[in-house]
Amino acid sequence: MQIGELARTTSTKVETIRFYEKIGLLPEPGRTAGNYRDYGAAHLARLSFIRRARDLGFTLDQVRELLALSDDRSRSCTAVDSVARAHLAQIDQKIADLRALRRELDELIGQCSQGAISDCRIIEALGPPSNARH
Amino acid sequence: MQIGELARTTSTKVETIRFYEKIGLLPEPGRTAGNYRDYGAAHLARLSFIRRARDLGFTLDQVRELLALSDDRSRSCTAVDSVARAHLAQIDQKIADLRALRRELDELIGQCSQGAISDCRIIEALGPPSNARH
DNA sequence: CTTGACCCTATAGTTGCTACAGGCTGCATA
């Protein structure tokens, strides 16, 4: 299997696959006589793993960790669980942050009366803290 | 006012201020005899604006746009409003994406039985799509 | 024998900073 087919199969760009190889996430495949990369089932499985984990928002470092753990079939999976839970906590934090931001912004937009810039509450609120906001 | 004081006043790192100057977001200030940057009230106001907009999650391009608009005091602020509303829509999209992700991940974690890696549902779910998920 | 799709390497760009390295300036203290 050459890189283009692997790319199509995993919905990954060719450049991304080469990038994963360069950073040591995907093992180097063999080469054909014409120096083309030649992938097998193991590569497909590993890249699928990476893509799924990335889709779930794990960082490349977390993916690396999960891959290392998954290679150690006999160990307990508490470590896997804790990586996943840590990631969940990060997501919760991000959601909370975005919600707070959304509230702020929504409030600001609600005050804009669509008049002149000089009267715009949005612009005013962004300016220096001369008068208190909220 | 020299750069360190401006940095402290606006809770911005010195390097960030120089960075904003380099990308043309903050106008170049005058210099002292010793070649130190010398800021005034206008710079403070502009940097405050930038910081607030950034805190609200606007990109630097959006900030640039808002700054340009805010300089044109007589115009209608519908353009400002539309920048802000576009940003709000982006935030809503991000929140929705994160929530979907969170649901997926939570479901996955709930299935982990804390046994051996080889039985771990998290690892399994990350693997190639041999059997359907969901 | 040429076209065109595919592959190769290497390097630079993206966003929004942050962190050096190596060198001035300016003020207080011994």
Place this chain on the structure above:
DNA sequence: TATGCAGCCTGTAGCAACTATAGGGTCAAG
């Protein structure tokens, strides 16, 4: 006066996680 040290200067490289060129080589079909 010397010297120390905080603060400033420029310029460049690094972070995540790719993406996009440039400038070539390979391979099968027509």
